[in-house]
Amino acid sequence: MQPIYEYVIAALLLTGGLFTLVGAIGLVRLPDFFTRLHAPTKATTLGVGAIMLGSVAYFSASGPGVHVAEILITVFLFLTAPVSANILAKAAMHLGVDRTPQTRGNPWDQ
Amino acid sequence: MIADLPILSWALHITIGMVALAILLNVYRLLKGPDAPDRVLALDTLYINAIALIILLGIALDTRLYMESALLIAVMGFVGTVALAKYLKRGSVIE
Amino acid sequence: MTLSLVVLLPFLGAIAAPLFAQAGRTAIAIASSVPAVVALMALFPYWERLSEGGVLVQTYDWMPSIGLSLSFRLDGLSLLFALLILVIGLLIILYARYYLKPHENVGKFYALLLCFKGAMLGIVLSSNLLLMLVFWELTSLVSFLLISFWNHKKDARRGARMALAVTGGGGLALLAGILLIGRIVGSYELDDVLAAADLIKAHALYPFALTLVLLGAFTKSAQFPFHFWLPHAMQAPTPVSAYLHSATMVKAGIFLMARLYPALAGTEQWFYMVSFTGMATLLIGAYVALFKHDLKGLLAHSTVSHLGLITLLFGMGTRLAAVAALFHVINHATFKASLFMAAGIIDHETGTRDMRRINGLWRFMPHTATLAMVAASSMAGVPLLNGFLSKEMFFAESLALNLPGFWAYVPPLVATLAGIFAVAYSARFIHDVFFNGKPVDLPIYPPHEPPRYMKIPVEILVFACIMVGMFPAISIGPLLYAAASATLAGDVPDYQLAVMHGFNLPLLMSFLAFFGGLLMYSQRQRFFDFHARFKEIDEKAVFEKVAMRMEDLANAFTSKLESGSLQRYAMLFVLSAIAVAWGPIEELGWFIGANGLSPIDTPTLIGAAVLILCAIGTAAIHRSRFDALILLSVVGLMVALAFARFSAPDLAMTQLSVEVVTIVLLMMALYYMPSWTPIEESWPRRLRDIAIALVAGVGMTLITLAMLTQPFESISGYFLEHSKSGGGGTNVVNVILVDFRGFDTLGEITVLAIAALGIYTLLKNIQLTPPPGDGHGHAWTRDAYPVMLRQIARPMLPLALMISLYIFLRGHNMPGGGFIAGLITSVALVLQYIASGIQWTQARIPIRYHNVIGLGLLFAAVAGAGSYAFGYPFLTSTFGYITWPVVGKFEVASALVFDLGVYLTVIGATLLALVSLGNLSPHSATSQLKGGL
Amino acid sequence: MNHWLTAPILIPLLGGIIQIFIGYAPISLRRTLALATTVLLLVSTVALLALASDGSYRVYTFGNWAPPFGIVLVLDRLAALMLLMTAILAFFCHLFAIHKTDESSRQFHALFLFQLLGLNIAFLTGDLFNLFVAFEVLLIASYGLLMQGNGTKRTIPSLHYVVLNLAGSALFLISVGMLYSVTGTLNMADLAVKVPQVSAEDLPLVKAGGLMLLVVFGLKAAILPLCFWLPKAYGSATAPVAALFAVMTKVGFYAIVRVFTLVFGADAGPLANLGLDWLFPVALATLAMGVVGAIGARNLRTLITWQVIISIGTLLAAVGLGTEQGTSAALFYLLNTTWIVAGLFLVVDLIAGQRGAAADKIVTAPPMHNRTLLSVLFMLGAVAAAGLPPLSGFFAKLLILQATTPGPQMAWLWSVLIIGSFFTLVAYSRAGSIVFWRTVEGHVAQSERLTLPVTVAAGGLVAMAVVIVLLAGPISAYVDATAQQLFNSAEYLTTLHTPVVVGGL
Amino acid sequence: MLARLGFPQPFLSLILFLVWQLLSDGVSGGSVVMGLILAWLLPRLTSSFWPERPAIVKGWLLPMYLLRVVWDIITASVVVARLVLSTRQPQPVFISYPLSLEHPLAITMLASTISLTPGTVSADVSDDNRMLLIHALDAEDEQEVIDTIRKRYEQPLEEIFQ
Amino acid sequence: MELAYALTIGALTASGVYLLLRARTFPVIVGLTLLSYGVNLFLFSTGRLATGGQPILGSTDSYSDPLPQALVLTAIVIGFAMTAFVVVLALRKQADHHDDHVDGRESSARLIREDDEEEYDR
Ligand code: NA
Ligand code: NA
Secondary structure (H helix, E strand, O other): OOOOHHHHHHHHHHHHHHHHHHHHHHHHHHOOOOHHHHHHHHHHHHHHHHHHHHHHHHHHHHHHOOOHHHHHHHHHHHHHHHHHHHHHHHHHHHHOOOOOOOOOOOOOOO | OHHHHHHHHHHHHHHHOOOHHHHHHHHHHHHEEEEEEEEEEEEHHHHHHHHHHHHHHHHHHHHOOOOOHHHHHHHHHHHHHHHHHHHOOOOOOOO | OOOHHHHHHHHHHHHHHHHHHHHOHHHEEEEHHHHHHHHHHHHHHHHHHHHHOEEEEEEEEEEEOEEEEEEEEEEEHHHHHHHHHHHHEEEEEEEEHHHOOOOOHHHHHHHHHHHHHHHHHHHHHHHHHHHHHHHHHHHHHHHHHHHHHHHHHHHHHHHHHHHHHHHHHHHHHHHHHHHHHHHOOOOOHHHHHHOOOOHHHHHHOOOHHHHHHHHHHHHHHHOOOOOOOHHHHHHOOOOHHHHHHHHHHHHHHHHHHOOOHHHHOOOOHHHHHHHHHHHHHHHHHHHHHHHHHHHHHHHHHEEEHHHHHHHHHHHHHOOHHHHHHHHHHHHHHHHHHHHHHHHHHOOOOOOOEOOOOOOOHHHOOOOHHHHHHHHHHHHHHOOOOHHHHHHHHHHHHHHHHOOOHHHHHHHHHHHHHHHHHHHHHHHHHHHHHHOOOOOOOOOOOOOOOOHHHHHHHHHHHHHHHHHHHOOOHHHHHHHHHHHHHHHHHOOOOOOOOOOOOOOOHHHHHHHHHHHHHHHHHHHHHHHHHHHHOOOOOOOOHHHHHHHHHHHHHHHHHHHHOOOOHHHHHHHHHHHHHHHHHHHHHHOOOOOOOOOOOOOHHHHHHHHHHHHHHHHHHHOOOOHHHHHHHHHHHHHHHHHHHHHHHHHOHHHHHHHHHHHHHHHHHHHHHHHOOOOOOOOOOEEEEHHHHHHHHHHHHHHHHHHHHHHHHHOOOOOOOHHHHHHHHHHHEEHHHHHHHHHHHHHHHHHHHHHHHHHHHHHHHHHOOOOOOOEOOOOOOOOOOOOOOOHHHHHHHHHHHHHHHHHHHHHHHHHOOOOOOOHHHHHHHHHHHHHHHHHHHHHHHHHOOOHHHHHHHHHHHHHHHHHHHHHHHOOOOOOOOOEEEEEEOOOOOEEEEEEHHHHHHHHHHHHHHHHHHHHHHHHOOOHHHHHOOOOOO | OOOOHHHHHHHHHHHHHHHHOOOOOOOOHHHHHHHHHHHHHHHHHHHHHHHHHOOOEEEEEHHHHHHHHHHEEEEEEEHHHHHHHHHHHHHHHHHHOOOOOHHOOOOHHHHHHHHHHHHHHHHHHHHHHHHHHHHHHHHHHHHHHHHHOOOOOOOOHHHHHHHHHHHHHHHHHHHHHHHHHOOOOEHHHHHHHHHOOHHHHHHHHHHHHHHHHHHHHHHHHHHOOOOOHHHHHHOOOOOHHHHHHOOOHHHHHHHHHHHHOOOOOOOHHHHOOOOHHHHHHHHHHHHHHHHHHHOOOOOOHHHHHHHHHHHHHHHHHHHHHOOOHHHHHHHHHHHHHHHHHHHHHHHHHHHHHHOOHHHOEEOOEOEEEEHHHHHHHHHHHHHHHHHHHHHHHHHHHHHHHHHOOOOHHHHHHHHHHHHHHHHHHHHHHHHHHHHHHOOOOOOOOOOOOOOOOHHHHHHHHHHHHHHHHHOOOHHHHHHHHHHHHHHHHHHHHHHEEEEEEEEOO | OOOOOOOOOOOHHHHHHHHHHHHHOOOOHHHHHHHHHHHHHHHHHHHHHHHOOOOOOOOHHHHHHHHHHHHHHHHHHHHHHOOOOOOOHHHHHHEEEOOOOHHHHHHHHHHHHHHOOOOOEEEEEOOOOEEEEEEOOOOHHHHHHHHHHHHHHHHHHHHOOO | OOHHHHHHHHHHHHHHHHOOOOOHHHHHHHHHHHHHHHHHHHHHHHOOOOOOOOOEEEOOOOOOHHHHHHHHHHHHHHHHHHHHHHHHHHHHHHHHHOOOOOOHHHHHHHHHHHHHHHHHHH
């Protein structure tokens, strides 16, 4: 495997790991549920996506033939993450979980 | 395979460490709450991180045999989250 | 042949008799007499041989393994009893014909009577002790039914139960005794047992055997302290009292002593146990008899007393005493049976048995009176009657018994005293019933003589009393001799049966007894007053009270243990497991095997930490159920990761899919349940449970640790070797599931199917009202089907179907397979149900999941049975490779059909369960999704 | 390869599958097919008994994989006996069920047949893990059957039964795992080969595993202190189900006999006769407990359920002697008690049906419509159950009593067994005389009249008490041979050398 | 035309075909054949779940849109990352966004896009599909957010659908 | 490694047993589930712990023991079926006795009696 691949893969993995971690940190640090909701939906999703790409790259580079099944998983995650976020937000609004005082505007509950 | 790619294996282990740490943080949030949605959110994130972990495991072991497991976690995690969330606001999951 | 026939006939008669019930009492009486008549005719030819001490034994195998054979024996002794049983039986049948009222269940009565006759003949004719015991217990059972013939009477039922308890219980003791004898002798055949007499008496087990056997004999023959059941058995119809409880059944114990006399008698233990029991019984019976106002009560106690007398004679252990005993058996049978019949007639004609009301019957029924008075005199031991003869012998024996010092006087004194009482109560029977002024408001007045034929049996018996009394030698001599020689194993002492033996001590004792008795009767009022000071205890009531108390105690004890508390039961189970496993675990200790511990990497460590944390967390916060559920799913997820981590991709996938379905299921249930678990147990209680849980946990940890660090060899090498070549798959786990151990999988999907069917049944017409909102007072939202979810759910279905097909097809060679594929499909459908509701979804997949399940099982079964056609065993798989243009080479394996069965069953079962659960929801009818979207 | 061996498995399986499909067909059809299946099963088991009675082992290798790698069925005398006993029992229960019980749910017959499937697998399998699967099959089916019928009184007992058995299954898996983790095999014969060779440091693992297995089987068999779930569970089940369950505890008994004579038998080296020293006293205690329960019973059903526990105590006490005679006696007693107790369950149900409000309570009530017949049936059953002559129970007890050799064991067994019989006798006579004789005026509104099938079913099972007596000779010969075969476990090991089919047809 | 060939939903069929290729890790003879079969079969099997065709008129614009979204996702994640790691308290706000899209699928796509892109999560869709509730993680000016969304995502989507 | 694994099983068993001994159906079911997780992990590990030894022929050079994996798979499925059943049974309990106590103390006692009454007037 050419070194360049190795660097690319390493970079992809590290980025992915970083974003995953950031997502988790956000989950811990952000003040209320609605703000916390942002962290996984974006950071984590992206992080995992990056790791997937890393995997694709690694296996395609290391062995014969291309291996792209991870793409499917990534796409799946990108499709479902917003829905999970949406339905969780609905649940939270329904239960009227507390919001940080800074929040402007009001949630609905229908 | 990985063994003779020093940088990659180093990066790999760092990444695995980060994901593992992320999982710990998720569990912290999951245990802390305060509200049910927080827990479900943490669980959902946990699932996604688990996917990452599995993929990384596959690389570390240099096998693609865990790809379907990762796919399955994605599917099941989604359905699980949806079900839990629906329970929270609707009570009856299937009706 | 003959003997077994003699025993069998009555039973056949018992079956036949009821058929004649319609034809009237006479018809059935005649029918019932047939067996006895035939039996008598069958036995007659043997008389010659037996009178010379011959023995007739007939044996057939039954259960050789336990030494039980159908072997019968006819000798003098058994002949004597057989004749008593048959002849008196005939008289009883005749008597009962008139005694019973037309409306009564005559069929049942005669059937039982014949059953009893058969059983009784069985006892006396058995030559195998076990066989004898069979009949022995049978007599107890039948007497139970006969005593309670008038089962609408409380006293009848209670008397019957008490009799059964005592005699049946005694029978069990006898069983033990016989088994011991059998163990000593090595056979239950009478010949062997009698031959082994010395061996038995020398054996260490002899005391036990003797005691147990005597327990059987004493209970049956109403010996003190077991005598109390007999008087209460008088609730039976009088024919029964006359037959079972004076003439025959109560003599079974006596018979047993006679039968085993050579084998058991002649030892210290025998002497003391038997003679003292007999003496006590003799006295007590005689004493109590005097104070009974009930005719039958008097007779019953006198019977007890006479049985005691006979027992005492056997106890004395001298050969003459034995002869006297046998002689008295005959005499007592005759006079007591006739007395009972007379009492029955009186009862029958006056409607009462209370001697305080019955007076002066002489004027109303002189004929019956005469008969009764003769019989009573015989009972009193008046000369020229048979009772006198045996009593004389008894007195003689009581004198002959030379005990050391003062004890030498005891037997004669007791004998005389008992004699005095006997005369007294006999006198009362005569005077108080037939004279003593006028009757006191009898229910039936005026009484008169019974039907002619009802008296015939009495007459015959009384005639016998007189004949034997006056011409003993010719009338009874030979039979008595035969019986004696059989009992005494040949050496009969020389004795002569004469009306008088000249003036001697026995005669004096008789005189004392006679006049003493009359004197006592004349002074009866004093004695009655004296006796009245002690309040009479009703054994029946005592017995009942004891039984009740026992029942209550048992019930209380049981409900203490069987408390209906699952927590208790579960704890007992866990504790049992710990109890048995703890010893080995201690042996194990902190054992690290030869392989030692391997290093752990950080992520695995973190994973383990998370798992442990969440497992304990689930238990810790279980009261908040939803949170517990979430923690549970983390645990499930981590378990799946563990499977993946330790090289089990198939398990990881299975665990994942199963877990999510389980969680959905649990949430659907939680919907109808309280969302909080209240605190119910006290702290100590919870601490106890925690302690138990910890012990269990530690145990499992130690076991796992030891096991994991030990090297081992398994059969799995074979699977790895043959998976590809023999099973045609590279995914060894899957090949094991569908091929090597396909039968397990067949069972497993059957379980799944049954569970689904069971769930479906359970949820049929069940009413559950869900709470209006969650535990925190939020009402449920109306919005059941969010648009985004609906939108995403649609493409999921074909996508998931594709994925499951992919997982299914590659399962044989790569991680996957029918089960996982099935779960993916199910989950995809579940998502549709969640997103759009049951009605909407069901309208689009009109499938009865029952059929899917059935189809799945069918596929699996057929795939398995297919191999029959090729002469291979069930579930033998086959596979081949096909090459097509473009597509290239691909595999076709029969195991795939089997796996398809798995796939279908999983889908059917999962969805049947979830959908029938969802259908409970009150919304499922109302809140359906309108239109498409 | 004798395909007959799979008949007791395939017949109920296919019959059950058919029932799943025709769940909505008219009940007459479902009944006919279901009963036909049971009859067919009965026939096949008779054939198997005929096969087995030559004393040789017949092995069926599923998937044509040689043991110990594939799963095998092993037909020997014991298996054949259990199969036939169960089939006969099942036939009568099924006959009784088609009178009314099966109307309670469309799945009744499916569940019933799958129950038989599980039982038959358990009796035939030669593989420890497959035994677990068999247990699960028969358990899940029994859960379903237990909840048959309307009313709410079954729910709690069933819940207890299910939860306890789930815990039991967990323990079963742990035990199997421990045995495998050392021996590396699951085939019972192979286990019997490997267990004696276990190394010293592995010994505790195997020992713990074996003893836990004993607890698992003990739970199924309902021995003290794991028997308290039983009375209410059986007491609340519908009659034919309760009657069929008479065999459920016997499965536990079978498993103990099979595993602990074969794997932990006399030849098991350091683990020889594992658990035997626990078994005997526990069994006697169970027997005593059963008697106490029977004395305290306030209704006939409860009385019979405790009789079940008495039976299991007696059976295991006999087996606990660890002798050939003991086991042989136990097997003889097994036939008697299984059929008779089942028969009594049915009879009691008929009695309850004719006493209106009093049902099966031991109290006064208006006379029954078929008092004579029912009282005769009850009496026969009671006499056989209490072990009084001249019915089968007596001979069974006799065999057990004779199986002992002088010593403390004999003293204990004899006294408990004989005193026990005495109190059972008292209990039965009390119950019977009150229920049948202590009647009050008046008549029951809707007294359930006897129909032919129920009468035949109840009568047939009770009549077994007589049949056994008539066939006592051959039966005792058969069970003797069975015990002999069991104790000659070395012979069983030859099943490992079963050749696989080569070339097929 | 495609419909007459038995592909009632060519778009779905296409996706399925691609997915199969992804699953079987690359294109081979077998995978193509199987992919075609499934692309034909599955839509028919599940057609009952799609009573109406998604009204995609300008399908070719979709890739462009997706690329834009992917790019935004990356930037979005960076933004969130910075905020998460910074000490500054975020200024969250709930915004009601009036929808001009009508087709549920289109709305869903918009909502999803919003959730994946800078600092916004679409929290809810009104029952009448007219309003979208957006939660912005850190925004000073609601209107600005609304405008960006309108021109960057909703208009392209309007172009693609109807 | 082995120690961590053993401790995990211990924790699962302990938590499972503790919940098994609770008085309400729901915790008991959760407990049974935890217990079965522990048991499955145990049964799985009887083949010993292997890293990267998936029993897929050709994937590696040393394979882990496939048999326990197959057994656990069967156990998981059966456990799933059983859990499903007991969950529904718990619901039935809730429906019949209006509480979720495993013994349904007082309330059920009353109900059972009523139940008998029903049977009385047959
Ligand atoms: Na989940
Ligand atoms: Na008088």
